[in-house]
Amino acid sequence: MSLVLFGPPGAGKGTQSQLMLETKPFIHLSTGNLLREAIQQKSPLGIEAQSYVDAGKLVPDSVVIGLVREFIEKKKTSRFIFDGFPRTIVQAEALEKQIEEIGAVNIQRALFLEVPQTDLLQRLTGRRVCKNCGAVFHELNNPPKKSGFCDVCGGEVYQRKDDAAEAIQTRLEAYEKSTAPLKEYYIKKGLFVSIDGLGSSGQVFGRIQTYL
Numbered sequence: 001m002s003l004v005l006f007g008p009p010g011a012g013k014g015t016q017s018q019l020m021l022e023t024k025p026f027i028h029l030s031t032g033n034l035l036r037e038a039i040q041q042k043s044p045l046g047i048e049a050q051s052y053v054d055a056g057k058l059v060p061d062s063v064v065i066g067l068v069r070e071f072i073e074k075k076k077t078s079r080f081i082f083d084g085f086p087r088t089i090v091q092a093e094a095l096e097k098q099i100e101e102i103g104a105v106n107i108q109r110a111l112f113l114e115v116p117q118t119d120l121l122q123r124l125t126g127r128r129v130c131k132n133c134g135a136v137f138h139e140l141n142n143p144p145k146k147s148g149f150c151d152v153c154g155g156e157v158y159q160r161k162d163d164a165a166e167a168i169q170t171r172l173e174a175y176e177k178s179t180a181p182l183k184e185y186y187i188k189k190g191l192f193v194s195i196d197g198l199g200s201s202g203q204v205f206g207r208i209q210t211y212l
């Protein structure tokens with residue numbers, strides 16, 4: 001079975017995906033990570049996506065859907081955690097129709113991480129990420145032991161460009177306009193599950209585990 005993990009920016013999708021991967025044999029598909037990789041490699045797709053990602057805007061559906069199709073085609077599994085995809089109704093329909101066809105992907109549940117906006121802002125503005133392994137820290141709540149360096153791999157810890165105040169605002173607006181309607185979409189399909197995303201990452205993970 002595959003799972004969709006969705007919610008507003010800063011809800012903890014990446015962190016919870018990582019925790020789920022430690023206990024269950026899923027393949028992690030994060031469109032945010034795929035896009036950042038493409039940007040770092042300066043591939044044609046990365047060059048096209050960069051201005052959207054840096055500004056906090058959604059990358060066009062056709063680009064993201066193409067990226068996901070390619071990823072699924074390469075992996076010989078039907079057990080994915082979709083992290084940050086779909087983010088629009090068009091993407092959800094593509095996942096259901098075209099992408100399921102090619103990859104025999106079957107979505108069992110869409111887990112929605114629910115976090116109030118004030119907490120999202122606090123999480124996003126303080127978020128720091130390892131450039132090398134993607135481990136997530138928080139400037140105040142969970143700083144790396146050695147300032148500027150990752151506890152896991154020693155890589156450089158940085159602030160994502162789209163975690164700057166202006167881009168955060170754009171991302172929250174994009175979420176409200178394009179991604180929040182997915183709640184209704186998955187409720188209608190009978191796949192929607194709401195998870196309280198407040199508290200420590202361990203507490204939230206406990207709720208997900210109880211549910212699963």
Ligand code: AMP
Pocket residue numbers: 009031032033035052053054056057058059060064083084085086087088091162171
């Ligand atoms: P994330 O790492 O999930 O927070 O994504 C970072 C950024 O990548 C987003 O703010 C968007 O600019 C872009 N992005 C990631 N996933 C998608 C998607 N499914 N559709 C459109 N844009 C995306």
